[in-house]
Amino acid sequence: MISVNLSRIFGNQIRKLREERKISQQNLAEMCNFEKTNMARIEAGRTNPTLLTMYKISLALKIPLSELVDFEIKIDDDIERLS
Amino acid sequence: MISVNLSRIFGNQIRKLREERKISQQNLAEMCNFEKTNMARIEAGRTNPTLLTMYKISLALKIPLSELVDFEIKIDDDIERLS
DNA sequence: TATTAAATGATCATATATGATAACCAGATA
DNA sequence: TATCTGGTTATCATATATGATCATTTAATA
Numbered sequence: 001m002i003s004v005n006l007s008r009i010f011g012n013q014i015r016k017l018r019e020e021r022k023i024s025q026q027n028l029a030e031m032c033n034f035e036k037t038n039m040a041r042i043e044a045g046r047t048n049p050t051l052l053t054m055y056k057i058s059l060a061l062k063i064p065l066s067e068l069v070d071f072e073i074k075i076d077d078d079i080e081r082l083s
Numbered sequence: 084m085i086s087v088n089l090s091r092i093f094g095n096q097i098r099k100l101r102e103e104r105k106i107s108q109q110n111l112a113e114m115c116n117f118e119k120t121n122m123a124r125i126e127a128g129r130t131n132p133t134l135l136t137m138y139k140i141s142l143a144l145k146i147p148l149s150e151l152v153d154f155e156i157k158i159d160d161d162i163e164r165l166s
Numbered sequence: 167t168a169t170t171a172a173a174t175g176a177t178c179a180t181a182t183a184t185g186a187t188a189a190c191c192a193g194a195t196a
Numbered sequence: 197t198a199t200c201t202g203g204t205t206a207t208c209a210t211a212t213a214t215g216a217t218c219a220t221t222t223a224a225t226a
Contacts, residue, residue: 006138024202038184040204047183050131050213051152055089069134070149107172118215123174130213133183167226174221183212191204196197 008045010054013071015043017061031060091128093137096154098126100144114143 018028029039033056041047042057058065101111112122116139124130125140141148 006135010134025204026202035185035187036203037186037205041184044204046205048133048135050133050183051093051137052089052131053183054134064153066149066153069152070147108174109172118217119173120175120216121214124214127174129175133213136213169224169226171224172222174219176219177217178215180215181213183210185208185210187207189204189206192202194199194201196199 005045007042007048009071010049010069011043011045013068014039014057014061017063017068018043021061028057028060032056088128090125090131092154093132093152094126094128096151097122097140100146100151101126104144111140111143115139 014028018025025039025043026036029036032039032053034053038047042049042053054068055065058068061068097111101108108122108126109119112119115122115136117136121130125132125136137151138148141151144151
């Protein structure tokens with residue numbers, strides 16, 4: 001079993017940062033050199049992205065990777081769902 | 084082509100934090116609920132870990148995920164190697 | 167010497183991330 | 197109506213992360 005909510009929280013973080021910059025999924029995907037469908041999957045939390053994918057997004061958003069993953073994870077959200 | 088050095092930098096970060104805590108690869112792997120061989124691969128930078136894997140390690144090391152990925156990435160190290 | 171622990175590496179199977187393509191939906195606008 | 201943009205989902209192929217097991221190496225120690 002995978003942690004659906006962790007991916008979802010991460011996806012929400014990407015979406016928030018992307019919308020703040022007023023760019024489309026498609027634009028962000030292009031900046032990252034991957035498919036817009038992949039970006040949709042990531043934002044929807046339907047995939048468990050790799051370090052490289054996260055790093056590409058941080059470059060596109062012009063923030064450090066540490067900021068990209070700087071979000072709160074509540075116990076109820078996630079802990080018990082780890083495989 | 085994958086970013087070998089990004090994974091290696093991440094692996095070095097894990098190793099540094101693990102050794103500071105004076106725990107073995109095996110111990111850390113057990114705390115993360117995965118195989119010690121997987122931990123060896125991660126520390127050696129021979130794999131491109133997923134968000135969930137990184138999150139499990141951050142829980143085991145008792146630090147936020149954002150701290151786990153708080154390392155410097157130099158241009159020469161990595162940028163031009165992105166696929 | 168033997169023995170133990172820690173780290174590493176090889177290999178195979180399985181699960182899944184991503185690439186790639188296609189289709190669809192909603193909203194805006196001509 | 198048609199057309200465009202942005203977002204979403206489905207599907208398939210390929211690459212690879214991880215699980216699992218086994219073996220090897222190195223260092224420490226008896």
